[in-house]
Amino acid sequence: MNDPATSAPASAPARRPRVRAPELTGAGGWLNTGGEQLSLAALRGKITIVDFWTFCCINCLHVLDELRELEERHSDTVVVVGVHSPKFVHEAEHAAVVDAVERYGVEHPVLDDPELATWKQYAVRAWPTLVVIDPEGYVVAQHAGEGHVHAIERLVEQLEAEHGAKGTLRRGDGPYVPPEPVATDLRFPGKVLALPDGGYLVSDTTRHQLVELAADGETVRRRIGAGERGLADGGPEAARFNEPQGLALLPDGQVLVADTVNHALRRVDPSTGETLTVAGTGQQWFQGAPAQGPARETALSSPWDVAYFADRVWIAMAGVHQLWTYDPASGTVRAEAGTTNEGLVDGPAGEAWFAQPSGLAVSSDGTRLWVADSETSALRWVERDGEGFAVRTAVGTGLFDFGHRDGPAGQALFQHPLGVTALPDGSVAVCDTYNHALRRYDPATGEVSTLATDLREPSDAVLAPEAGGEIVVVESARHRLTRLRLPEDAVRVEAVAHRTQRAATEVAPGVLRLDVVFQPPPGQKLDTRYGPSTRLIVSATPPELLAEGEGAGTELRREVRLAGAEGAEGVLHVSAMAASCDEEGEYPACHVHQQDWGVPVRLSGRGADRLPLVLAGLDEG
Numbered sequence: 282m283n284d285p286a287t288s289a290p291a292s293a294p295a296r297r298p299r300v301r302a303p304e305l306t307g308a309g310g311w312l313n314t315g316g317e318q319l320s321l322a323a324l325r326g327k328i329t330i331v332d333f334w335t336f337c338c339i340n341c342l343h344v345l346d347e348l349r350e351l352e353e354r355h356s357d358t359v360v361v362v363g364v365h366s367p368k369f370v371h372e373a374e375h376a377a378v379v380d381a382v383e384r385y386g387v388e389h390p391v392l393d394d395p396e397l398a399t400w401k402q403y404a405v406r407a408w409p410t411l412v413v414i415d416p417e418g419y420v421v422a423q424h425a426g427e428g429h430v431h432a433i434e435r436l437v438e439q440l441e442a443e444h445g446a447k448g449t450l451r452r453g454d455g456p457y458v459p460p461e462p463v464a465t466d467l468r469f470p471g472k473v474l475a476l477p478d479g480g481y482l483v484s485d486t487t488r489h490q491l492v493e494l495a496a497d498g499e500t501v502r503r504r505i506g507a508g509e510r511g512l513a514d515g516g517p518e519a520a521r522f523n524e525p526q527g528l529a530l531l532p533d534g535q536v537l538v539a540d541t542v543n544h545a546l547r548r549v550d551p552s553t554g555e556t557l558t559v560a561g562t563g564q565q566w567f568q569g570a571p572a573q574g575p576a577r578e579t580a581l582s583s584p585w586d587v588a589y590f591a592d593r594v595w596i597a598m599a600g601v602h603q604l605w606t607y608d609p610a611s612g613t614v615r616a617e618a619g620t621t622n623e624g625l626v627d628g629p630a631g632e633a634w635f636a637q638p639s640g641l642a643v644s645s646d647g648t649r650l651w652v653a654d655s656e657t658s659a660l661r662w663v664e665r666d667g668e669g670f671a672v673r674t675a676v677g678t679g680l681f682d683f684g685h686r687d688g689p690a691g692q693a694l695f696q697h698p699l700g701v702t703a704l705p706d707g708s709v710a711v712c713d714t715y716n717h718a719l720r721r722y723d724p725a726t727g728e729v730s731t732l733a734t735d736l737r738e739p740s741d742a743v744l745a746p747e748a749g750g751e752i753v754v755v756e757s758a759r760h761r762l763t764r765l766r767l768p769e770d771a772v773r774v775e776a777v778a779h780r781t782q783r784a785a786t787e788v789a790p791g792v793l794r795l796d797v798v799f800q801p802p803p804g805q806k807l808d809t810r811y812g813p814s815t816r817l818i819v820s821a822t823p824p825e826l827l828a829e830g831e832g833a834g835t836e837l838r839r840e841v842r843l844a845g846a847e848g849a850e851g852v853l854h855v856s857a858m859a860a861s862c863d864e865e866g867e868y869p870a871c872h873v874h875q876q877d878w879g880v881p882v883r884l885s886g887r888g889a890d891r892l893p894l895v896l897a898g899l900d901e902g
Contacts, residue, residue, distance in 0.1 A: 300899070302414045303402035305331070305362065309375045309393025312382050315458030319362070319390055321418055326451025327360045328440050329414040330433065333405045335368050336381035337656065337697055337715075339583055339599045339637050340427055340876075341409040343565065345385055346542055347430040351437070352389065358441050360455040363391040366400040366408070369683060369697050370779050371715035380738070380758050382460075384469040384487050385524075386510075389457050397783070406894060407878045413437075416444045416451065424897045426857075426876025428567065432802030432897065439803065465760045466501055467492060472586065472700070472741040473755050473762060474528035474536065476551065479746045481753065481762065482536060484525040491525065491538065491549065496746070498753055498762040505554045512543045512563050517554035522547065527586030527641070529594065531609065537594060539584040546576070546584060546596070546607060560607050560614050565600065567873040568816075568858050573615035576607060581614070586700075588641035590650040591665065597638040597652065604630075604638060604652070604663065618663060618672055622818060623877045624854055625657040625679050633672035635661075636680055640700040640741065642709065651709050653698040658683040660701065660711055660722055675722055676729055679822050680879050681852060684778035685716045685731075687771065693729035694778055695720065700741035702752065704767070710752065712739040718774070719754060719765070730771035736763065785850055785881040787888035790843050794891045795819065795830075795853075797837040799874065800898040801861040808862040808871055818856040826851035826882075837896075845884050853880045857896050 304321055311319055321329070332348065334341035352361055365381075367373040372381075373395035382391050394400060403412060411429060413422040413436060422436055444450035471486040479496040490506035503517065511521030525547075527539035537559075538547040545561030560576035561584075570580055582600030587607075589595075594607040595617070603619030618630035619638075626634035638661075640653030650663040652672075659677020663670050676690045684694035698720075700712030708723040710732065719733040719742065738758035745751040745764065754763045797817060801807055807814040813835035821827035826849070830841025837857060845851070858875040878894055 299419045302329075302412070302418055302420045303399070305364065305392050306398050306402075307364065307392040307394030307396075308398070309365075309378060309395050312379060312391040312393060313387065313458060313460065314390045314456050317456065317458075319392075319456055321414070323456070324360055324362075324414075325418055326416050326449065327455065328355070328358055328416060328437055328444075328450075330359060330361045331403070331412040331414065332361060332363045333366050333400060333403070333408065333410040333412070334363055335366055335372055335408050336378070336385065337369055337372060337637075338408045342385060342542075343427050343583065343600065344409045344411065344430075345387060347427065349388075351430055351434050355434075355437055355441075356455065357452045358450060359437055361389040363387060363389060364399050365391055365393050366397050366405070367395055368408070368783070369715050371696060377738075377758075380469070386487070388459065389455070406880060407876055410895075415440055416449045420899070422897075423895050423899055424874075425878075425895055426874060428872060428874045429802075429897060431870075431872055432805065435802055435804055466499075467760045469757050469760065470740075470755050470762075471524075471526040471757065472528050472539075473743050473753065474530060475743040475746050475753075477530075477534075481743070482528055482551075483755070483762065484528060484538070486524050486526060486541075489522045489524060491522070491528075494762070498764060503554065505549060505556065510542070512540070512545065512558070514547075514557050515555070520547075520554075520556035527584065527588075527597065529587040529589055531589060531594070537587050537607075539587050539596065541583050541585055541599075544581045544583060544600070546581070546587065546594075559609070559612070568621065568875055569860070569873065574613065576612050576614045579614050581605070585637075585639045586641045588643055588650060590641075590643045590647075590663075591670075595641055595650055595663075597641050599637045599639050599655075602635045602637060604635070618670060622820070622854070622856055623656065623680070623879070624820070624822065625654070625659055625674060625677060627661075627672050627674050629666065630663065630670040630672055635672075640698065640712065642701040642703045644703050644709070645705055645707055651701040651703060653701045653711065655697045655699055655714075656680060658695040658697055660695065660698065660709070675724070679852070681881060682778070683715075684776070685713070685718065685774055686776040686778055687720075687730050687774060688728065688776075690722065690727045690729055693722075696779070700739065700755070702742045702744065704744070710742055712742055712754065714738050714740055714757075719752070721771070731774045732768055732772065733765055734772055734774060783881055785883040786892065787885040788843065788882045788892060789886065789888040789890045790845060790847075790884045792890065793841050793843055795839045795841060795855065796891060796893045797855070797857040797896050798893055798898050799837055799857070799859045799896040801859075802897065804864055805861040805872065806864050808860040814860045816856075816858045818854075820854045822852045822854065827853075843882075843884060847884060847886060849884045851882060853882055853892070854878070855880065855894060857894070859896060
């Protein structure tokens with residue numbers, strides 16, 4: 282493989298040695314195949330795209346959506362195979378993978394690989410990673426991160442022509458077999474809003490609708506939305522959503538909806554059900570795009586929740602690890618907190634790091650905006666700080682530590698929480714999603730306790746409108762709302778702590794050469810019209826692991842210096858971006874390729890002195 286690009290390579294790269302694709306194996310077996318066990322031999326003659334994903338990862342969900350149109354256009358030649366490779370303990374449960382495949386509308390075969398067997402065979406280092414295998418069973422490309430589907434489609438077209446001429450291309454239907462549909466009033470609901478009249482509005486995520494329920498939380502009053510993916514305004518039957526999530530009641534009585542996969546905010550009139558798009562272009566925001574401006578002209582990225590705080594709407598922008606705000610009066614949006622780097626860093630809002638913020642709630646006294654920061658398994662908050670805002674952490678330590686542990690906040694653990702709810706006494710309830718629990722954090726005592734267990738992927742909760750100390754929880758994987766009485770005493774739970782099961786990469790102390798491998802796809806070149814076309818940001822947890830080499834630069838190769846004793850462990854955070862454009866055409870299309878890696882490392886005298894990370898291409902060592 283060529284070294285990471287610092288200048289545009291020739292448009293016709295040298296032919297690489299052919300590498301046979303390793304077999305696809307996983308202890309969890311296959312989904313979406315009608316019970317059949319697939320093998321690469323069974324896929325011979327097809328162009329196979331292997332998608333390494335895990336369902337907690339927002340970037341993986343972006344890639345699932347990027348692949349949909351390619352799958353449809355090339356349905357007779359291409360087979361996409363998902364390899365589910367878990368980060369969290371909950372994601373290794375087979376039932377949870379089955380749920381996720383339905384929840385996110387995955388319409389291709391999926392291999393459940395809870396022990397990361399295939400991940401290791403393909404030397405994958407990041408979620409998501411896409412590997413392209415030609416009809417003869419050889420690996421021809423590898424891409425980490427988002428934004429690569431355009432390049433992959435160009436490669437698919439080349440492979441179709443090449444193997445069609447050779448007679449090695451097999452056309453026809455693929456091995457996908459859809460599961461039987463299940464009839465329930467809700468299907469993987471996401472968020473819930475208590476309505477002024479005592480009812481509830483629920484985002485019925487998988488069915489792309491909003492559902493209004495009566496005060497009992499069960500009786501369906503009406504549905505808003507046609508029930509099919511799309512971005513269309515109009516009345517209750519004409520409007521279309523795409524996996525909607527967060528809901529917020531505005532001061533004027535209107536409801537704001539985080540329409541996640543449409544990358545948009547929608548406003549719904551509760552009296553008529555009329556829906557209007559108020560923010561977002563329908564396209565996903567990428568690095569380099571404006572991070573503020575007129576709301577309808579500025580792209581968003583997977584808004585997951587919304588809340589009205591400090592005279593504006595705050596948006597949990599899960600797709601770029603930030604919090605944005607929307608001002609309904611001026612019709613503008615802006616990035617308010619977070620740098621787009623993924624991690625857990627407190628401080629002034631513009632310097633903080635988040636990791637997929639997914640739940641928002643305003644404290645009972647209106648002074649804090651609570652944040653469920655899901656990928657760091659953390660509870661955080663935003664508060665005013667002079668003329669601006671600051672970000673603080675109540676519970677959580679970083680990207681790779683999680684579990685179920687009560688007690689002092691500095692020792693407590695969550696597992697991928699998605700929802701937060703402010704309680705009247707000033708404490709906050711946390712939907713600890715992957716622990717199937719409702720937890721409580723009390724700022725007055727600094728203690729975390731467990732309120733309820735045996736829930737199934739709780740994703741949001743609201744206080745019951747009537748008095749009585751009850752809370753209504755969205756049990757997303759049980760497709761229902763569940764009413765609970767807030768207990769006076771905590772539930773006793775045996776403490777469990779986990780770290781991600783990804784093996785640490787052994788690296789030598791001292792100088793380590795970081796190589797981000799990127800080669801523009803065929804027919805494209807690096808886009809240098811407006812300055813450097815690449816960017817690399819490097820940091821570490823703990824920070825002292827990195828003695829030299831931290832910070833941002835424009836080269837995709839960097840020497841860093843690691844400090845620590847033999848056996849010391851940490852995480853290298855590497856964020857890379859490359860911009861390319863088509864070589865032909867008066868107005869060439871531009872493409873952004875980006876990925877964040879969190880690489881667990883262990884210092885060892887026998888460790889490697891080079892760490893290659895493939896953004897696009899194949900590393901040849």
